[in-house]
Amino acid sequence: MPLRAGWLALPLLAACAPVSEDTSVQPTPDKVSGALFVAGKFGNTLAKVDLATGEEVLRVDSCANPHELATSPDDKHVALACYGGTTVDIFRTSDLQKVTSINLGDGARPHGIFWHPNGSLYSTAEGHQAVYHIINPIPDGSHRAHVQRTLKYETGQRGSHMLAVSPDGTTAWTTDLGSRTVTRIDLVTSRPPMSATIGEEPEGIALTPDGETLWVSARGSDMAYALEPQSLKRIKDVPVGDFPLRIVLRPQGDYAVTSDLADGGLSVIDTATGAMVRSIAVSSREEAEAKTQVTILFSPDGERIYVAETMANTIAEVDFDSGEVLRRLPGEGGGDGIAIIE
Template sequence: MRLGAAFLFASPLLAACAAAKEPETAEPVASSEVTGTLFVANKRGNTLSKIDLATGEEVLRLDSCTNPHELATSPDGKHVALACYGGTTVDIFQTDTLEKVRSIDMGANARPHGIVWHESGAIYVTAEGQQAIYKHPDPIPVDPRMMLKFMTGKQGSHMVAVAPDESAAWTTDLGSKTVTRINLKNSETISVTVGEEPEGISLAPDGSALWVSARGSNQAFELDPTTMEVRNTIDTGRFPLRLAIRPQGDVAVTSDLADGGLTVIDLATAKVVRSIAVSSPEEAEQRFQVTILWSDDGKRIYVAETASNTIAEVDYATGKVLRRLPAGDGGDGLAILP
C-alpha cells in the first residue's frame, strides 16, 4: 500500500475506511503504574478530551474549534494550547476544567498546525497557509503587539521544533519537500530538500541533531541542525508520519501509518534496532495511527488511532500494547502532564 498526501488529507476516503469496519471502541482500564493526564485534539469531532491515565477514563470532553490538530501544555502545567488547523487561531484552555481562557488570532488563511510551548513560556506555531511560523512571547495574558512572525517561504510548513535557547526553529514543509531552519535572531532561513513529503520532526534534547521522517519515501534523516547537512539516512516502516525522540535522548521512534507500527532508531549509531507492532498491517486502515507522544519517564508511548477513536498505550521496553484509551471522534494531537 503506497500512501501519499492525497490519501492522508482526503477526508472522504478516511471516512470510507472507518465505515468499512465499525471502529473498535475502548473501555476505560485502570493502571496502578501510571499517573498523569493526557489531552487529545479530536479533529473530526471538533472537541478536546481530557483523559485520566490512572483510571483510563475520559473525564472531560468539550467543544473546541474547527479541525483541531496539535497540542502543547504550558511549562507550569496550568494550560494547554490547541492549534486550530481549520481556522486562524491558537486557543488556550485551563488544564483542570478545559475552560477556554485565550484565543490568539494570526490572520487570514493562517491554518495553524505544529505547536511548541517552550520552557521560556513562549508559544511557537506554524501558520501553514501563510508559509510562516509565529512566536507568542507571553500568551498568558496575550498581547498581539508582542506577536512575532517568521517567514519560511515554503509550502505546507506543517510541524515545528525549537532550540532550547530559542536561537532557531525548524519546520517540515510538506508541499515544498523541504526542511527549513529559521534563525530567530535575524530571520535568515536555510532550506534543504529531504526525501518525499517530510513531516515528522524532533530535535535531540541536547540540540546536537535534528531528526526528520519523510512519509512519502519511508525514511528518516539525521541533519546537522546548524548547517542542515544530512548526516544519515535510515529506512523505516511504511509511511512514517511522525517522529519523536525519547526524553532520555537515546532513541527515536517513527509512527508508520501503513504498517500500524513503530520503527525504533538508536540515535548513537543511526541504526534501526527494533520495530513495535501497535496493530497489524491489515488493521492499519481501521486504526489509522497518527501522532505519537512519549511519557516524560520514557517508559510509554502514546499513539493516536484516528479512525478507531482510541489512543494506544505502548510499553516501550516490551513493545506490548497495554491499553487502548477512549477518546473523541478522530483523536489526533496529543499532550501530556505527568
Template sequence: MKTKLHTLCIALVIAGCSPVEGGTAARSIDTAAPASGTLFVANKFGNTLSKVDLANGEQVLRLDSCTNPHELATSPYGQHVALACYGGTTVDVFLTDTLEKVRSIDLGENARPHGIVWHANGDLYSTAEGRQSIFWIRDPLGKAERFEYASGKLGTHMLVVAPDARHAWTTDLGSKTVTRIDLRTRRAPLSVTVGEEPEGIALSPDGSSLWVSARGSNEAYELDPQTMEVRTTLQTGAFPLRLAIRPQGDFAVTSDLMDGGLSVIDLSKRAVVRQISVSSPEEAEDRFQVTILWSNDGERIYVAETASDTIAEVDFETGSVLRRIGVGDGGDGLAILETN
C-alpha cells in the first residue's frame, strides 16, 4: 500500500491528462433527504472543471480549465467560481452557470497558485507557492489590482483570511510552519513550527481560533491566531491532509488520507470525539481522499476521492456515505453554491 500511495503522491504533483467531456451519474449507496445546489470540482489529472447538480448527483458540465487545477472558491454573490492553476501562474475566473472563463489573473513567474479564498469583501486571496508568497487580488472582476506579500517559507500551500481581512494565515509544507501575514501594515510575517508537514488550515467563523492539521505527524493543532501560540494538540487519523470547520463553528473534521476516514473534533471540548469511515483502510489507496467541504447547513461533508474520480457525500450525523458522485480525472478542489 505504501508503494502505491507514494507513486500516486508523485502523480498528484506532476499530474496532466487529456481533457474529456461528458457526465457520469451518481452511484447511490444509501437513501437520505435530497441535497440541493451545485458542486464544482477541479479535476487536476484531467485539467478540467466539473459542475455537479447535487439534487440528482449528475455531472452536468465538464470543460477544459488549466494545467493541474487545484483549489476553488465561489464568489460571495454566486455568479463566479475562481480556480487556482497550480501548474501555471494564474487564477482563472469562470461563470458558475456555463463555466465560461471570463478572467485570467497572472500572478507572475513561477507563481504556482494553490490555496484560494474569495472573501465576503469581494476580493480574492491566493497562495503563490513557487514565489513563497500570497496575493491579495482587489476587485478581481474589475481592475484586479495585485498586492504580493512574502511568507519567506517553503511550500506556502493553503491559506485562510480573517473576517475583517486584516490578516491571512498559511501552512508552509516545506518549512513545517504556519505563518501569519499582516495584509494592512505589512509588518514582518510571524511563523511558528507546527508538526510535520502542516497542510490543512481553517479559521473559526468568529476568527478566535486557528486550526491546523499536520499530515506527517497525524495531529491537529489549535493556535491563537494573533500570538501563534499552540493551545491544543490532538491525535487524528493517519495523514490528515485537510481540516475543515463546520459553518456552525461547533465541529471540525480532518481528511485522513491513509486510513480513509474523517476525525471529528468537538471544538468546544477540544477533543476528537468520533471517527467517520468513508472507506476502509484497505480501500484507502484506491480512493485517495483529499479535499473536504461542508454543506452550508452542516449536514453533509463532501470528500474528494482523487484516485477513483469520485466525490463521497457523507451524512455528518450518522457517518453514512450517502452516495458517490462521478467526476473528472483526479477530482480534488471543491466549492459549493447552494440554493436557499
C-alpha cells in the first residue's frame, strides 16, 4: 500500500501488530537529563521515559487514541488531547497520576494542544471545527477567579487539527486539513475568524518566538510556507521533503524543521533567509513506511530533536548540529504525541 494512500488510514491500524525494534538502553549523550512523555495512540497509553538512562520508567492507561501533549509552564503537569474521545486529560509529570479531565462535549475529537506561559490551555476540537481556551485548567477552588472556565471559538473550517498561539495570548491559528486552509482566531474580541487557502493538506504549524512569522507545512504539497500572521499573506514558499507532516521551530528561532514522513527525513529551513539549508536522514526512504515518523520536538536547549517513529514504537533522538541519530528511545503503543521537561 503506497504510504500516501495508507497514511490517512493509520488510526484504523490500532489492532495491528506494530513493527518492533530493539529499544535496549544505548549510550547516553552527554549532559542529557529530564523526561520525555509519549502518547501511545494505538495502545491508549501515556508513558514517561528517563532521558538520562533512556529507559521507560512509567506507563499508564490514558484514553482512546491519544495524540498531542503539552507540559505546564512549571513542568508539573502534562496535558493530553484525547483524539478518539471528548476530553483533555491532565496528569502529574512526577507519577502520571491523572488530576483532572476536561470534557469538551460530544464528538469533540481534541487534537492539537498548547499550554501557554499565561497558564491557559488551548486545544483544537476537530469534530467541533473549533478551538477551546481552557482557563485555570487545574483549579484550586480557593477563589472564584481560580475556577476553571472553557471558551469556544469556532473556525468554520473542516479538520481544524493543529494550532499555534501568540505570545500575548490574544490570537490563535489553526491548520484545517479538510478545508485546505489556515485560520486566524481573535481570542479577545468578537472579530470573526479569517481563513486563507495554503497549499494542499496544511497540517504542521509553528509561530516564531517573536510572533512575527507563522510557519506552516502542507503535506500534500511537499512545501513549507512562511506567512504574515495577521494577514496570512504568504512571504516564502519553501520546497521540502516528501510529505511534511509537522513543522517545529528551534527554541532560538533560527531554524524551522519539517518531519518528512514519506522519506524518513527532516528538512531544515533557515528562518532568516527562508531557504532549506540541509536535510537530516532519520531513517531511509525504504524504512519510512515501516517507521512512520510523525511528531517532532526540540529539546529546550535546541541541541536535539526527538522524532516519534509511530509504527516502530521508538522515539529517535537526533543531534541537531551533526544530524546523527544518537539513540532510539522507547515509544511503545504507537508513540505519537511527545513532550519534554528538563
